[in-house]
Amino acid sequence: QVNLLQSGAALVKPGASVKLSCKASGYTFTDYYIHWVKQSHGKSLEWIGYINPNSGYTNYNEKFKSKATLTVDKSTNTAYMELSRLTSEDSATYYCTRSRGRYFDFWGPGTMVTVSS
């Protein structure tokens, strides 16, 4: 069965970076794009961007272009998102999710990131 296993919660200091992971299983990794979505505490959802695991091509929401970097390791079926220069505004739950069409048909459980000194 399809699974997206995300890394555990992270507590990071302001100004630091954090790299989140999303390990896919149960399907052909290169058949689906991997997207990342931000959900600030109890609020709505923001699309950060996606990566094509086959080519490494990325497409970012302009709002997150200087904040997030998406990469992928095909050998381990794992996608990564690095968030840089963290501030309190980056405290949120981050989901990885997949798409083949233009909607998200399966989501990971999310990784909570807390930015605090």
Add this chain to the structure above:
Amino acid sequence: DIQMTQSPASLSASLGETVTIECRASEDIYNGLAWYQQKPGKSPQLLIYNANSLHTGVPSRFSGSGSGTQYSLKINSLQSEDVASYFCQQYYDYPWTFGGGTKLELK
């Protein structure tokens, strides 16, 4: 960016009732719309795509409709397991954007 305005923000309904949630796009999104259900502490799950197509395994009491800039999600015969937040999402144009969400509770 395409703005998605969802209403109501919260909703209280009784078991067995029919519930409708609306989503309005700031421009025509040509049925490029999905609906997701998110239960407390869980990740979102796809219910509807292409405005009116039911995702595999989703109960038939859920349905989507609409066109142009106006879309709706209807839940017939509300069940206790439907207590959740619901989000619409447009994927007609980048950046993909979500509605603000509707929190559905039991009366």
